[in-house]
Amino acid sequence: MKRWFAAGFGTAIVSRSLLRKALIFKFRRDVRALNSGNYRPLLNSYHHHAVLRFAEGDHRWAGVHAGRDQIETFLQEFVDAGLQGAVTEAYFGGPLWRMSLLARFDDRARGPDGAVIYQNRTVLLVRTKWGRIVEQEDYYEDTARIGDFDRRLREIEAGRACGTVAERRTSGLTATGNYQHSCLPRTMSNWPDWSTPLESRA
Secondary structure, three states: OHHHHHHHHHHHHHHHHHHHHHHHHHHHHHHHHHHOOOOHHHHOOEEEEEEEEEOOOOOOOOEEEEOHHHHHHHHHHHHHOOOEEEEEEEEEEOOHHHOEEEEEEEEEEEOOOOOEEEEEEEEEEEEEEOOEEEEEEEEEOOOHHHHHHHHHHHHHHHHHHOOOOOOOOOOOOOOOOOOOOOOOOHHHOOOOOOOOOHHHOO
């Protein structure tokens, strides 16, 4: 009886170890695919009713993303933003049918000129059910960077929409505290010159 128990216990430990290695391997492989623009492998890891909780704030990824459709939109936005990530550490706990993953995920993005315009560090808390992600919470080192990054993306997107990429001037802010714009719609041609100090406008 003791031998059977010991054999069964040993099998459970080996199975747990193998599953852990398989999940880490798959997770890292899915992140590499995500970095290349293919979010499908990672999306398929989520349960149909999974919930992804992301940092709150004034940016496109904020809030709760419930269900695979919303998570797909989230991942598409990740890819469209040119973000690149890497899993640097990962730890598992819990039974085979309800394992939890704690992973460190570092991400960054480059602007049109190749310079890094965003980088951050994240801890992902992932709960699974028989290998499928049912819940995920992302905890960022600096959530303010996400909002700054999103605003920078919108500047770039606006520049591309009018045939050029809007770049921030080396001098930073204008006298009035507004960013310089590389182009304006024709309907705004009669607007005041916002680069001119307020006191000089009549």
